Amino acid sequence: MADENVILLSTVLIIAGLAFKLGLAPFHSWIMPVYLQAPKHITTLLVFIPKLVYFLLMIRVVVHLAWPIQYALSGVFTFLGLGSILIGGLTGMYRHRLWEILGASGIVNIGFCILALIPGETSSLIIAITYLISYLLLSFNFVAFIFCFLDEKGNFVLNTLHDLRMIRGRDSDLALHFVINNFSLAGMPPFIGFISKALVCFHLFGNAHPFVAVSALYFASFSIFFYLSLISHAYFYPRTQRANYLPVSLTARRAVRLSTTANVIFILTLPYTMVLLHQFFFL
Amino acid sequence: MYTWVNRNARFISYEIFAFVPLCAAANMILCGSNQLSAIFIALEIQSFFFYTGVASNDRSSQMHDSAINYFIQGALSSALILFGFAILYGETSFLTLNNPRRHCGR
Numbered sequence: 001m002a003d004e005n006v007i008l009l010s011t012v013l014i015i016a017g018l019a020f021k022l023g024l025a026p027f028h029s030w031i032m033p034v035y036l037q038a039p040k041h042i043t044t045l046l047v048f049i050p051k052l053v054y055f056l057l058m059i060r061v062v063v064h065l066a067w068p069i070q071y072a073l074s075g076v077f078t079f080l081g082l083g084s085i086l087i088g089g090l091t092g093m094y095r096h097r098l099w100e101i102l103g104a105s106g107i108v109n110i111g112f113c114i115l116a117l118i119p120g121e122t123s124s125l126i127i128a129i130t131y132l133i134s135y136l137l138l139s140f141n142f143v144a145f146i147f148c149f150l151d152e153k154g155n156f157v158l159n160t161l162h163d164l165r166m167i168r169g170r171d172s173d174l175a176l177h178f179v180i181n182n183f184s185l186a187g188m189p190p191f192i193g194f195i196s197k198a199l200v201c202f203h204l205f206g207n208a209h210p211f212v213a214v215s216a217l218y219f220a221s222f223s224i225f226f227y228l229s230l231i232s233h234a235y236f237y238p239r240t241q242r243a244n245y246l247p248v249s250l251t252a253r254r255a256v257r258l259s260t261t262a263n264v265i266f267i268l269t270l271p272y273t274m275v276l277l278h279q280f281f282f283l
Numbered sequence: 284m285y286t287w288v289n290r291n292a293r294f295i296s297y298e299i300f301a302f303v304p305l306c307a308a309a310n311m312i313l314c315g316s317n318q319l320s321a322i323f324i325a326l327e328i329q330s331f332f333f334y335t336g337v338a339s340n341d342r343s344s345q346m347h348d349s350a351i352n353y354f355i356q357g358a359l360s361s362a363l364i365l366f367g368f369a370i371l372y373g374e375t376s377f378l379t380l381n382n383p384r385r386h387c388g389r
Contacts, residue, residue, distance in 0.1 A: 006374045013367030020360030021330075030356045033349040034337055042299070042336035053310050053329070057322070064380040065371070 011066045012076055018061075021054045024114065025083030028107050032091070035103040040156070043099065044143050047106065048136055055113060055132055059125055062117065069120030077118045078212055082219060084111030089222025096161045101226055102142055105185060108223045109135040115216055116200045119207035127203050131196040137259055138193060141181040144255040148174060148248055164233040171248055177260040179235045184263050186227035187220065192263050299332075299339050306332035317380045319368045326364065330357050 020027040035043050066073050084107050092104025113135070116128035149157035149167075158164060168175040184191035197220075204213035305328055312325035334357065338350035372378055 002375045006370060010367040010370040010374070013370065014364050017360040017362075017364035017367065020356055020363070027356070027360070030349075030353050034353045037346040037349040038337040039340040042333070042339065045336070046333060049306070049310060049329075050333070053313050056314050060380060 007065055008070065008072060011061060011073065014061050014065075015058060015076065015080075018054050018058045019080055021050050022058075022110050023084075023103070023107055024080045024110060025087045025107065026080075028084065028087065031103040031107060032095070032100045035099045036097060040099075044147075047102065047139055047143060051106065051110060052132065052136065055110070055128075059117070059128065063125070067120065069118070074118045074120065077114050081111045081115035081118075082212065082215055084108065084114070085216055086219040086222065089219060089225070092223060092226040095226070098146055098158055098160065098164075101161075101230065102139065104226065105142075105223065106135075106139065108220065109139075109185075112197065112200050112216065112220075115212060116203060118209055118212060119203060121207070124203060124207075127196075127199045131200055134192045134196040135185075137262060138181055138185050141177070141256055141259040141263070142185075144252045144259065145174070145178050145181070148252040148256060150249060161229060161233045164230065165237045167234055168237075171253075174248070174253060174256060175234050177256050179231050180260055180263065182227045182230050182234075186224045299336050302332040302335065319372065319378045319380065322380075323361075323365060323368060327361060330361065333357075 016027075023031040034046065038046065062069070062073070069077075088104045088107030088111065092101055092108070095101050095104060109131070113128050113131050116124050116131055118124070146156065146158050151157055158167075164178075167178070180191070184193035187194050187197045201213045201217060204210070204216070309325040309328040309332075312321055313329065316322050316325065334350070334354050337353050338347065340346055
């Protein structure tokens with residue numbers, strides 16, 4: 001006869017350990033220096049692999065040990081999720097290096113993934129994994145965009161926000177891809193980022209957590225600040241002199257085009273998604 | 284990725300790539316296993332790849348700072364996870380995630 005409270009304690013300890021690996025809010029302090037100072041091929045792996053693997057592990061731990069989710073565990077998820085959305089947005093607002101901004105956006109988005117688990121139904125697992133996959137697609141686009149521009153020695157050309165200003169003069173097509181990607185990350189309507197954020201918020205609204213959904217949207221407005229500053233630096237500043245001498249990597253450019261196409265294709269599936277949402281929440 | 288690695292040959296220590304298949308196998312075990320001991324060992328192997336990878340650029344002195352920071356915080360997280368597993372084992376006497384005693388209570 002296992003005591004449920006002891007199992008809940010062990011679940012919370014495991015979740016705290018996995019939150020370190022995922023970079024959730026009270027345990028996020030390693031993210032930005034490591035993303036900035038590690039070799040960038042390791043940073044690229046560090047963006048994708050731990051988020052996917054440890055989030056799946058967290059889902060399995062919660063489903064096997066504490067399902068259906070009790071009140072205490074939903075409180076833990078609310079604290080972790082809302083805290084990461086708020087702190088990720090606030091720290092990203094004052095950063096000007098692109099890898100640090102990528103880390104801040106990772107903190108914000110993994111917070112949304114955690115919030116999707118709060119209602120504790122089978123559909124919340126599906127929505128959380130949908131959000132995770134859409135975020136991984138968008139951050140792949142971001143990383144591939146940074147990898148497009150390398151100088152003769154193989155160093156990165158794009159390091160800070162200010163360096164983004166020379167992109168439109170060299171390759172306005174690629175700059176437009178970057179703008180679409182960042183609108184999607186910010187959650188602007190027709191793109192995949194909006195659809196996944198809407199799924200999470202409707203799911204919270206439909207299962208009697210309206211306060212959590214409203215505060216998540218309110219805190220996410222801080223992260224919209226740095227997405228919009230990325231967009232304005234990439235596309236809405238006058239051209240600079242250095243622009244014509246920028247080299248562009250063709251392989252990374254193809255990767256950016258591919259993932260933006262996958263992003264935009266979701267516009268075509270929008271009516272179907274709306275019908276699905278309607279059936280899902282209102283019937 | 285391949286062309287990028289060749290162009291950056293000065294900045295990369297290639298020994299790191301020996302860990303990549305190990306890290307991939309550890310990820311598969313992490314996603315698929317029910318045994319707590321297997322999960323913990325896979326988690327440690329995957330973490331070793333990232334600890335060594337973050338510290339693999341010896342050109343920057345700032346990087347040792349972030350690598351030590353990452354290593355200590357990763358060790359703390361592993362300790363928390365191991366403590367949770369230990370409590371779970373002490374309560375149910377099973378080293379699996381979906382243990383039968385979980386459903387016997389109440």
